[in-house]
Amino acid sequence: MQDNAFLVATEGSAREETVEQAAENETRTIFGDYIGELYVERYFSKEAKSDVTEMVRLFIMVEINKAKFVPLASKQGKPVERAGWDDTLPVFAVNAGYTPAINGIIFPAGIFQGLFYDDNAPKEKNLGAIGMIIAHEISHAFDDNRAKYDENGNVRDWWTAEDYTKFQELCQGVISLFDGKKFVPGLVGNGTHTLGENIADMGGPSCALAVAESMIPNVDYKLFFDSNAAMWQASRCSRARMEYILSADVHSPAVLRANINFQNIDKFYEVYGIIEGDGMYLAPEKRIKIW
């Protein structure tokens, strides 16, 4: 039985309890865990627990998404922050991207390592790898699809009719270079499906090479091309993965990305002494240069 005088002193009023109620309260307090076990056994099934646990998980998810999207929603109607970070790529991602809506390029810190970048390496090596990727992403601003956006990220036709017709002709040429190109037995490239990436891939090494020539007195071209090839070689994958890439990815398989791009660069023939009849040879009139 509770001491009514004590309750009045500590809680301001006394509870009137019967002996049975007081006994129940004491039992509940002392044997709570044991009674809980019996309660769960009888009234709270494993299925109910898993259902409710899932519900809690979803609520917490909802909260994480809210924390992520509420700040984004608050930017609506305000001037575009073109220098803002596009969090579709986390900082540790080994990747890079171009975003037409802000006409911006994104390079997470994760890509500046390994075959892509080495701060102790000669400039040619870095330009052949990360330099090519940087130029690839910039070239995306002028691929077949993104060329329809203007410098502010708005869909606007900024081309002269003559230039656009010429651009379209070159795009058709790129499609032809990749379409039906056999690279392993039974698998061939799809030029239409991969056009945007192939245009960016062609802009990549040619722009990076132009930069190398503008800043290095005696360019080690072999180091540049070897570095580029090593990067693609590291992306080799299984046949099943290649089949997936061909059916669902907008990029060409790595072997085509390396070989076809080199075939369009005149300097490549000179550096490796490639002549008519060699496997990598492409007649000068068939080589395509867009950017």
Ligand SMILES: [Zn+2]
């Ligand atoms: Zn790309």
